[in-house]
Amino acid sequence: MTAKTVDLGRLVEVLGSRSIVLVGIMGCGKSTVGKRLAHRLGLEFVDADSEIERAANMTVSEIFAEHGERYFRSGEERVIARLLREGPQVLATGGGAFMSAATREEIAEHGVSIWLKVDFDTVMARVRRRATRPLLQNPDPEGTMRNLLSEREPVYARASLTVTSRDVPHEAVVNQIIDALADHLFQGEDGNVPQSST
Structure with a gap:
């Protein structure tokens, strides 16, 4: 099955008020793929980090520098909980958001979580293009990234669905997500995935 055979209107209908929540390490493509x-x-795209910055009137980097990670994570929990009540939407979360048990519970109640899984080499090539990642502002960003992946991947694996984010056209990853969502949301409806009329 490819995404072309999925009835997207039916998919959104079955989703109801839930949000599609993208989780994963920084640089896995949550924002880029999420927008597409x-x-x-036909849903709104919301970036949790942008909403946090708007609420705090500071950038994520500034919040980390002035108040520390614990302060940031507390605000992140509150903002994501609020956003999840505004669904349906596609919500891209920050790399550490899903590590919070409270946030995972909120997502389980109000959304469908999708882990965009990415390998180390791919993610390092992507994050090197942006020098604004607070957790990588140190002499050994590669070591930091390896540690983050080993710590976080077992938690990301608790997401409802897993889609591999590879260096392929973004539309290919979007198709994978739509296929995975259809398999997940249409389960038990009658054993068949609705076919598009187009």
């Missing part, structure tokens, strides 16, 4: 996924499904 939202466009395909």
Whole structure:
């Protein structure tokens, strides 16, 4: 099955008020892929980090520098809990958001979580393009990234769905997500995935 055979209107209908929540390490493509996924499904795209910055009137980097990670994570929990009540939407979360048990519970109640899984080499090539990642502002960003992946991947694996984010056109990853969502949301409806009329 490819995404072309999925009835997108039916997919959104079955989703109801839930949000599609993208989780994963920084640089896995949550924002880039999320925008395209939202466009395909006719939903709003929301970036949790941008909402946190708007609420705090500071950048994520500034919040980390002035108040520390614990302060940031507390605000992140509150903002994501609020956003999840505004669904349906495609919500991209920060790399550490899903590590919070409270946030995972909120997502389980109000959304469908999708882990965009990415390998180390791919993610390092991507994050090197942006020098604004607070957790990588140290002499050994590669070592930090390896540690983050080993710590976080077992938690990301608790997401409802896993889609591999590879260096392929973004639309290919969007198709994978739509296929995975259809398999997940249409389970038990009658054993068949609705076919598009187009």
